[in-house]
Amino acid sequence: xxxxxxxxxxxxxxxxxxxxxxxxxxxxxxxxxxxxxxxxxxxxxxxxxxxxxxxxxxxxxxxxxxxxxxxxxxxxxxxxxxxxxxxxxxxxxxxxxxxxxxxxxxxxxxxxxxxxxxxxxxxxxxxxxxxxxxxxxxxxxxxxxxxxxxxxxxxxxxxxxxxxxxxxxxxxxxxxxxxxxxxxxxxxxxxxxxxxxxxxxxxxxxxxxxxxxxxxxxxxxxxxxxxxxxxxxxxxxxxxxxxxxxxxxxxxxxxxxxxxxxxxxxxxxxxxxxxxxxxxxxxxxxxxxxxxxxxxxxxxxxxxxxxxxxxxxxxxxxxxxxxxxxxxxxxxxxx
Numbered sequence: 001x002x003x004x005x006x007x008x009x010x011x012x013x014x015x016x017x018x019x020x021x022x023x024x025x026x027x028x029x030x031x032x033x034x035x036x037x038x039x040x041x042x043x044x045x046x047x048x049x050x051x052x053x054x055x056x057x058x059x060x061x062x063x064x065x066x067x068x069x070x071x072x073x074x075x076x077x078x079x080x081x082x083x084x085x086x087x088x089x090x091x092x093x094x095x096x097x098x099x100x101x102x103x104x105x106x107x108x109x110x111x112x113x114x115x116x117x118x119x120x121x122x123x124x125x126x127x128x129x130x131x132x133x134x135x136x137x138x139x140x141x142x143x144x145x146x147x148x149x150x151x152x153x154x155x156x157x158x159x160x161x162x163x164x165x166x167x168x169x170x171x172x173x174x175x176x177x178x179x180x181x182x183x184x185x186x187x188x189x190x191x192x193x194x195x196x197x198x199x200x201x202x203x204x205x206x207x208x209x210x211x212x213x214x215x216x217x218x219x220x221x222x223x224x225x226x227x228x229x230x231x232x233x234x235x236x237x238x239x240x241x242x243x244x245x246x247x248x249x250x251x252x253x254x255x256x257x258x259x260x261x262x263x264x265x266x267x268x269x270x271x272x273x274x275x276x277x278x279x280x281x282x283x284x285x286x287x288x289x290x291x292x293x294x295x296x297x298x299x300x301x302x303x304x305x306x307x308x309x310x311x312x313x314x315x316x317x318x319x320x321x322x323x324x325x326x327x328x329x330x331x332x333x334x335x
């Protein structure tokens with residue numbers, strides 16, 4: 001448990017944790033010692049605006065209805081959101097959910113709850129992922145760590161000297177926008193240079209570009225229906241020596257290496273944690289990414305950092321959102 005969270009847990013109370021993703025919303029109960037139970041999930045199925053908000057409150061109702069989840073036995077509710085959280089007003093910007101450009105998520109939840117005094121903590125998924133690793137994953141015991149999440153997009157959760165970094169607009173950690181190649185191109189306008197090449201969506205789209213250019217139709221991937229192509233297909237083809245897959249993945253290794261080298265040189269963390277859906281199949285490439293980073297990073301700090309895979313079995317967001325409730329309880333006790 002990190003230094004900044006010193007909490008002796010002697011209570012039967014529970015925390016409700018919710019992880020909002022681009023395609024699904026998951027939730028669970030957590031005991032104050034970190035045991036998860038009553039996991040459930042619902043698919044967004046294209047829901048937008050208030051309909052998506054109702055999915056969140058319905059999931060909360062289901063968790064409140066189970067033993068230990070009732071409002072009188074709750075210590076708080078933690079919510080992980082894939083976007084920007086405007087903490088002062090509790091609204092969120094979530095690009096993958098239509099109608100959530102400035103959605104009043106905190107107000108929606110507070111108005112739905114019968115007990116308005118229950119603390120509700122809403123944080124970006126990148127910060128929650130890092131907090132999950134700090135509590136139960138690969139970053140346990142760290143004072144300075146960065147979680148690089150590579151899924152549909154790329155984001156980074158950052159803690160330096162026991163302080164979580166948010167920035168003036170709660171936008172810190174938008175790693176997909178890191179500038180890693182010149183000259184600038186307007187193709188980076190949508191998502192940023194790093195994300196264009198090395199996110200899950202970027203890997204798929206760059207592979208499709210090369211398949212379309214491959215007029216000889218040679219290789220493992222050229223037999224695929226490109227509309228159905230997945231990142232797993234690309235990594236499988238890479239393992240089989242496919243030329244297009246090798247071009248895309250090797251370029252991503254360089255990008256991952258350069259980006260993390262910049263983070264290491266700038267922030268001097270103890271650990272870089274690699275997670276998200278791509279790390280999955282890309283976890284075996286972490287040694288190659290570190291090797292690439294060694295070419296670019298400050299030479300002393302790169303020897304002080306560990307590159308590690310996520311230790312939270314895909315549930316870092318849920319774990320981290322619960323952890324932030326615990327942190328608020330701990331901070332309140334110290335006032």
